[in-house]
Amino acid sequence: MVQVETHDQSPERSGQPAAPHGGEGHGGHGEDLSFWRKYVFSVDHKVIGIQYTITGFLFLFFGFCLMLLMRWELAHPGQPLPVIGGLLGASRMPGGVMLPEFYNQLGAMHGTIMVFLGVVPLAFGGFGNYVVPLQIGAPDMAFPRLNMMSYWVYFVGGLIMLASFFAPGGSAQSGWTSYPPLAIINPTGQTVWLIGMVFLITSSLLGSVNFITTIVQLRAPGLTWMRLPFFVWSQLVTAFLLLLAFPPLEAASVMQLMDRVGGTSFFLPSGLVVGGAVLSKVSGGGSPILWQHLFWFLAHPEVYVLILPALGIVAEIVANNTRKPLWGYKSMVYSVLAIGFLSFIVWAHHMFLTGMGTVMNTFFQTTTMIISIPSVIILTCLVLSLWGGAIRFTVPMLFALAFLPMFGIGGLTGLPLGLSAADIQLHDTYYVIGHFHYVVAPGTIFALFAGIYYWFPKATGRKMSTWLGHLHFWPSFVCMNLIFFPMFIQGLHGMQRRLWDGGASYEHAQSTLYLHELIMVAAWTMAVFQLPFVFNFFWSMWKGKKVGDNPWHATTIEWQAPSPPPHGNFAHALAVHRGPYEYSVPGAAEDFTPQTAPAGATGPGGPAGPGAEPVPAE
Amino acid sequence: MSSAIPYTVEPRPDTGLNNVKIGIWLFLASEVMLFGALFASYILLRVGAPTWPHGREYLDVPLATINTLVLISSSVTMVMAWASLMRKQFGRFRLFMGGTVLLGFVFLCIKYVEYTTKFHHHLFPSSNTFLAIYFTLTGLHALHVIGGMVVNSYLWFSGGKMWRKHPQQFTNRVEAAGLFWHFVDLVWIFLFPVLYLL
Numbered sequence: 025m026v027q028v029e030t031h032d033q034s035p036e037r038s039g040q041p042a043a044p045h046g047g048e049g050h051g052g053h054g055e056d057l058s059f060w061r062k063y064v065f066s067v068d069h070k071v072i073g074i075q076y077t078i079t080g081f082l083f084l085f086f087g088f089c090l091m092l093l094m095r096w097e098l099a100h101p102g103q104p105l106p107v108i109g110g111l112l113g114a115s116r117m118p119g120g121v122m123l124p125e126f127y128n129q130l131g132a133m134h135g136t137i138m139v140f141l142g143v144v145p146l147a148f149g150g151f152g153n154y155v156v157p158l159q160i161g162a163p164d165m166a167f168p169r170l171n172m173m174s175y176w177v178y179f180v181g182g183l184i185m186l187a188s189f190f191a192p193g194g195s196a197q198s199g200w201t202s203y204p205p206l207a208i209i210n211p212t213g214q215t216v217w218l219i220g221m222v223f224l225i226t227s228s229l230l231g232s233v234n235f236i237t238t239i240v241q242l243r244a245p246g247l248t249w250m251r252l253p254f255f256v257w258s259q260l261v262t263a264f265l266l267l268l269a270f271p272p273l274e275a276a277s278v279m280q281l282m283d284r285v286g287g288t289s290f291f292l293p294s295g296l297v298v299g300g301a302v303l304s305k306v307s308g309g310g311s312p313i314l315w316q317h318l319f320w321f322l323a324h325p326e327v328y329v330l331i332l333p334a335l336g337i338v339a340e341i342v343a344n345n346t347r348k349p350l351w352g353y354k355s356m357v358y359s360v361l362a363i364g365f366l367s368f369i370v371w372a373h374h375m376f377l378t379g380m381g382t383v384m385n386t387f388f389q390t391t392t393m394i395i396s397i398p399s400v401i402i403l404t405c406l407v408l409s410l411w412g413g414a415i416r417f418t419v420p421m422l423f424a425l426a427f428l429p430m431f432g433i434g435g436l437t438g439l440p441l442g443l444s445a446a447d448i449q450l451h452d453t454y455y456v457i458g459h460f461h462y463v464v465a466p467g468t469i470f471a472l473f474a475g476i477y478y479w480f481p482k483a484t485g486r487k488m489s490t491w492l493g494h495l496h497f498w499p500s501f502v503c504m505n506l507i508f509f510p511m512f513i514q515g516l517h518g519m520q521r522r523l524w525d526g527g528a529s530y531e532h533a534q535s536t537l538y539l540h541e542l543i544m545v546a547a548w549t550m551a552v553f554q555l556p557f558v559f560n561f562f563w564s565m566w567k568g569k570k571v572g573d574n575p576w577h578a579t580t581i582e583w584q585a586p587s588p589p590p591h592g593n594f595a596h597a598l599a600v601h602r603g604p605y606e607y608s609v610p611g612a613a614e615d616f617t618p619q620t621a622p623a624g625a626t627g628p629g630g631p632a633g634p635g636a637e638p639v640p641a642e
Numbered sequence: 643m644s645s646a647i648p649y650t651v652e653p654r655p656d657t658g659l660n661n662v663k664i665g666i667w668l669f670l671a672s673e674v675m676l677f678g679a680l681f682a683s684y685i686l687l688r689v690g691a692p693t694w695p696h697g698r699e700y701l702d703v704p705l706a707t708i709n710t711l712v713l714i715s716s717s718v719t720m721v722m723a724w725a726s727l728m729r730k731q732f733g734r735f736r737l738f739m740g741g742t743v744l745l746g747f748v749f750l751c752i753k754y755v756e757y758t759t760k761f762h763h764h765l766f767p768s769s770n771t772f773l774a775i776y777f778t779l780t781g782l783h784a785l786h787v788i789g790g791m792v793v794n795s796y797l798w799f800s801g802g803k804m805w806r807k808h809p810q811q812f813t814n815r816v817e818a819a820g821l822f823w824h825f826v827d828l829v830w831i832f833l834f835p836v837l838y839l840l
Contacts, residue, residue, distance in 0.1 A: 164647055166661045233668045241649050241661050271672045272679035279683065282778055287768030290683070290775075309771040314686050318679055 065176075067168035068591060072175050073154030074483065077476075079175075080146030083182060084469070085554070087137035090130045092547055097122045098526035099544040116194070124524040128197035129189070129213070131522060135200025136217065139326065140224050141182050143468055147333035148266070149178065149231060151475050152259045154483065156235065158582035158589060159253050161244025161598040166237040174230035181223030188216035199522070201319055204291035204312045208283045209298055218281045225274045228266045235263035244581065246600035250357070251619065253580045253604040254350060257357050258336030261364040262329050269325035269368065276318035283310070291315045313378055320371035328367045330464050331431075332360060334471035335402055338424045341478050342406055344578045345421035346413025347615050349605040352405040359398035359405075366395040376444040377451050385444040392442035399435055403428065414608075418576075419493030423474035426501050427467060434462030437512065452522070455515025458508050466504040473497075473557070480561075481575045485587040486568030492560040496553060503550035510539040577616045580604050584620055651811045666818040670825050673786075677829055680782070684775050684836065695772050697838040700765060702756055706838045709752045710830065716745035717827045720794075720820045727813040732805055735816070739798045742823065746791045753784055776837050783833060786826045793819045 066072060096105050102121060109120025116126040157165055165171045188195040193211025196202065207214050239260045243252070279290040287306065294308030343350045350356065372380060372388040407428055415421065437459040440446035450456060481487050519533040526540050527533030574583040581600065585593050598620055606617040653660045688694050697703070723738035760773070767777040797816055804812040
């Protein structure tokens with residue numbers, strides 16, 4: 025039976041005969057499922073999407089907590105952290121004072137967790153799983169059981185990563201980049217990290233195969249490529265990046281695992297001196313630079329994996345809240361495709377300092393400059409979309425509006441890093457940290473918050489509290505800038521990253537040391553102002569204001585499904601007749617025309633449109 | 643609207659493909675990147691090394707030649723298995739699929755002999771970079787062979803039930819498994835000259 029929990033008056037839905045669920049070749053999609061099959065080992069893309077979302081947020085929060093500990097240490101090197109410091113044990117923080125080894129562990133795990141366990145699962149696994157099949161009018165993903173497997177492989181990979189903190193000698197401590205030779209001679213935690221990575225890569229692989237197949241095959245009739253919402257395009261390109269960029273890191277992880285466990289020397293050069301003695305037990309002949317190439321061949325496309333879904337979310341929200349079509353939709357689509365291709369040939373701009381030679385440097389700085397063009401086109405289109413719009417300052421729109429300039433800052437500060445001459449000065453300083461955090465923290469994470477506020481009514485049938493949303497947004501917005509902007513100043517003064525004492529022992533860092541205190545206070549303050557979000561999320565799930573199927577008066581197809589959508593998503597067959605953003609069409613009765621509205625209709629013709637006359641079922 | 647997922651068996655008119663075929667080709671694309679990265683690493687390490695041994699100094703070329711023939715034959719039987727299903731001859735499918743699994747097993751046995759001979763001569767992955775890349779590449783390839791054999795055995799054992807109920811879907815599955823098996827074969831066609839002959 026179609027379980028409609030909203031108060032929808034659409035006649036053909038209530039009169040619809042029972043839709044047969046649980047088709048063949050689609051195991052476990054029946055209605056009478058046990059608790060375990062329905063909520064835990066579910067094959068429904070919506071449940072899996074929510075599982076990814078909540079797990080992703082938990083990891084984001086955990087990774088954020090690691091950073092809070094590091095920030096205390098940077099602002100007060102060598103001083104005991106009150107209360108919490110004593111709880112972490114003598115092997116990590118004896119007497120509440122952080123050991124340098126533990127600082128390195130926190131740094132490596134903060135990066136790993138935020139990227140591989142937080143943002144990607146949330147943006148791709150969470151939003152992608154929940155929204156993409158709905159936006160293309162599909163009943164589910166193409167391979168539901170593969171989808172479930174992808175989540176659980178990710179989950180196990182996450183547990184392995186967490187367990188690495190309890191390995192002898194602690195967790196990985198060679199940064200999220202796991203650079204050899206240090207990564208090979210470090211304690212056991214690094215092996216656990218590699219095994220965890222193999223799981224996470226496998227999970228991404230399963231997910232990306234599923235996403236591409238779904239988007240190619242399961243689009244509703246009439247939903248041609250240029251009628252796809254920009255969010256679907258961004259997820260499609262993201263899936264291709266994961267599909268093709270991750271395997272080289274899997275290969276590299278296998279080789280590093282062999283180096284650590286099998287005694288090979290893929291990444292260990294001959295005659296390596298460690299602690300004053302030549303490393304004698306290895307055959308040598310390997311190349312640490314090889315790891316860097318393989319790692320960044322993944323990790324630069326990974327940057328776009330982090331940002332493209334965010335751009336997709338922002339595009340949906342901007343179009344909806346300006347009540348006008350996206351400016352330059354086609355340019356945005358071509359740009360996102362161009363980014364996808366180009367992101368595979370820019371990786372070595374992370375390696376200007378390895379001495380690759382000027383020819384290689386010139387090639388990679390040229391491609392890097394070229395890839396900034398499509399990125400700027402997308403951002404410019406989004407900004408120009410605001411022009412002349414009747415902007416509704418809803419909570420998702422506030423986050424989306426904040427995203428635009430802050431992502432802009434992150435992107436533009438990246439240009440000097442892409443030029444080898446400037447990068448020699450800025451490499452490995454806090455400037456780099458400021459740059460990429462502006463892209464992923466006030467950039468991507470703000471977009472993810474925007475997406476939560478935007479699609480929450482679809483997933484639950486209830487709206488999140490606006491007041492709490494404001495209480496979450498404004499302080500987070502201020503704190504994000506207070507945290508990351510001072511890093512540009514520190515970096516331009518030459519303060520190095522990855523230093524346990526925050527540069528206190530360096531002469532040239534002295535003039536900007538005072539900023540550590542400001543950053544720490546802002547970070548801890550921001551932590552406090554995430555509580556309204558956590559409360560809002562769970563409170564609104566049960567107590568939020570009930571809303572109809574299309575509370576934002578949006579045009580895209582997911583809003584034609586009941587909220588929350590039942591198994592199989594749509595109560596009736598869909599046909600798509602128009603592009604994704606037909607807002608404020610001249611002559612239309614309402615300021616939005618759903619994609620399913622028949623050609624010639626000038627009002628919201630879909631069954632979910634408020635005040636619309638019922639239309640005959642397709 | 644039924645919640646059954648469309649195009650699991652029949653092709654979508656505008657793409658001309660069913661979901662399974664797109665899925666397996668995407669998976670193979672990622673596999674190309676996996677082995678591509680390993681081959682690229684091999685090239686980089688070899689170019690950077692002062693000296694590099696000839697494969698025949700360490701490895702048994704005649705044995706590997708036999709293994710190459712075994713794996714190519716298994717690809718042929720795999721195609722015949724699929725072709726038998728297309729001709730609705732399930733008995734012949736059983737025969738050819740069984741042959742494919744058996745040849746895969748023979749390949750692994752010969753590989754086992756090769757590996758143990760190396761270990762008896764105290765040649766390990768840690769001995770030098772050539773052997774490191776030899777063991778890593780062939781080991782990863784052997785894992786793929788095992789994976790393919792597991793799938794093929796599953797299709798051989800439990801195929802009859804599905805064949806009676808959904809012959810087209812079963813044929814599609816055999817085709818997808820076949821594509822994977824040919825890919826594994828193809829990787830070996832690259833591995834053999836790169837490691838043994840060059």
